Amino acid sequence: NAGVIQTPRHKVTGKGQEATLWCEPISGHSAVFWYRQTIVQGLEFLTYFRNQAPIDDSGMPKERFSAQMPNQSHSTLKIQSTQPQDSAVYLCASSPGQANTEVFFGKGTRLTVV
Amino acid sequence: GDSVTQTEGLVTLTEGLPVMLNCTYQSTYSPFLFWYVQHLNEAPKLLLKSFTDNKRPEHQGFHATLHKSSSSFHLQKSSAQLSDSALYYCARNSGGSNAKLTFGKGTKLSVKS
Numbered sequence: 001n002a003g004v005i006q007t008p009r010h011k012v013t014g015k016g017q018e019a020t021l022w023c024e025p026i027s028g029h030s031a032v033f034w035y036r037q038t039i040v041q042g043l044e045f046l047t048y049f050r051n052q053a054p055i056d057d058s059g060m061p062k063e064r065f066s067a068q069m070p071n072q073s074h075s076t077l078k079i080q081s082t083q084p085q086d087s088a089v090y091l092c093a094s095s096p097g098q099a100n101t102e103v104f105f106g107k108g109t110r111l112t113v114v
Numbered sequence: 115g116d117s118v119t120q121t122e123g124l125v126t127l128t129e130g131l132p133v134m135l136n137c138t139y140q141s142t143y144s145p146f147l148f149w150y151v152q153h154l155n156e157a158p159k160l161l162l163k164s165f166t167d168n169k170r171p172e173h174q175g176f177h178a179t180l181h182k183s184s185s186s187f188h189l190q191k192s193s194a195q196l197s198d199s200a201l202y203y204c205a206r207n208s209g210g211s212n213a214k215l216t217f218g219k220g221t222k223l224s225v226k227s
Contacts, residue, residue, distance in 0.1 A: 003157075004157070010208040031213045033214065033215075035217075040219075041219060042120075042203065042218060042219035043158070043203055043205075043216055043217035043220065044217075045214060045215070045216060045217075045218040048212075048213070048214045050213070054214070055214075056212065056214055091157070091158070095213055097213050098211075098213060099146065099207045099208070099209070099210065099211060099212060099213055100146040100207060101162065101213070102160045102163070103160070103213070103215055104157075104159075105158045105159065106157055107156065108153075108157065109158045113189075
């Protein structure tokens, strides 16, 4: 089991450009999450899918961020018109889906907007 | 609202001294509480989680006790090791069938010789 796989590991974009981040969850896990990690805010929840359906996107900045899960083996997080304040590590995670089960994280994509 | 508070951003200790990292939560119900640890350049991973029957979870010398009266789940270890240096996050679930975790801002533990 390779764990949660995120690509790319590092991405540099110019201000105003689009960034797409990819995630492959652990096979068989029904829940997929996206978090943003910064020194100041820690781990901020962005969005959550269960069985590919969007369940909770309460943490997503509405205007430029979107997430999709077209099939059970991958999810994408897209940021349009990137801004310097979007610079962060974006972490994808998956779990079997029950409320008290372990959530497994990928190593993240470090996004730098210049 | 439902939140998790970790009061210390950085804790610096000398090897061999006891560790205590604070975690309190706000909730309208009794959530499950978790501690995750993230070593440098690695993914966060589960360290321990609360039990429904109030047993005290333990792992790698760390333990935490869920105190519902004070809404706390502090992480403790009797003797810090250099390898314990890492970022520690306290988290809570969202209730019902929602598997989402809400995390605190994290505490960086630095253990020195």
